[in-house]
Amino acid sequence: MGIVFAPLGLVLVFTAAITPQWREGQAHLGMAGPGSLLRSGTKSHGTRSGSVEALILLRSDGLWESCLQVERSDLRQCWPVAGPYQRDPRVRLAQGLVLTSLFLCGTGxxxxxxxxxxxxxLPLRxxxxxxxxxxVTAGLLSLTALGVYTHNLKRLGMDPSQRIHNPRYPHLNLHPAGSLYFGWLGSCLQVLGGTALLFSFKRPRCPTCPCRHELSVSPCHSCPEMTNKPDMDVYEVSC
Incomplete structure (x- = not known):
């Protein structure tokens, strides 16, 4: 159980770490005004004004990458995290915990x-x-990183002095995304697999005959299962 769950958890946490879908948000773009940000780009593609007003902007953030995409189109751009989001201490804490978790899990x-x-x-228990x-330690560290990120998901990278809504930029409704679920599942598998391996500290007890004669190979009379088999040799087994 430990040998199977631990690598599977490592793969899931690593997948969550490198994908930019820790949180997602969408906003409806108002393109009818003269100050539109995407008006010139949409005109070059021959888009009608009716469809321009219905564009939805999709934003996703991860630990090391952010992406921006226009819904129902091939317009997508990704870049390394920067700005207030990158400098947020909670994001940097999550990055450090996830990297430490991956290293410890691989070593384990x-x-x-x-x-x-x-x-x-015989194994080396x-x-x-x-x-x-x-x-187990790696799983707990990744769970801590996920908990900190999820608890502060809507406040990460947000400057309190800039919380006043600016009509020029759309407001994003942020919510948890798929990478967080991969991380939660992988962390739980790490904890379960590591706990199963921890049982190796306890050595199993093998049933042996109560009376053992080191120099005698005759059956022991106090073991009823052996008295019925006179042709059986008695060996001392060490677990």
Missing amino acids: IVLACIGVRCWAD GVAASGGLLV
């Missing part, structure tokens, strides 16, 4: 694979459990 998976040792008869501890 490597330790878990070395500890499990599928090519050997301490090494596997240590890897599980790193994976």
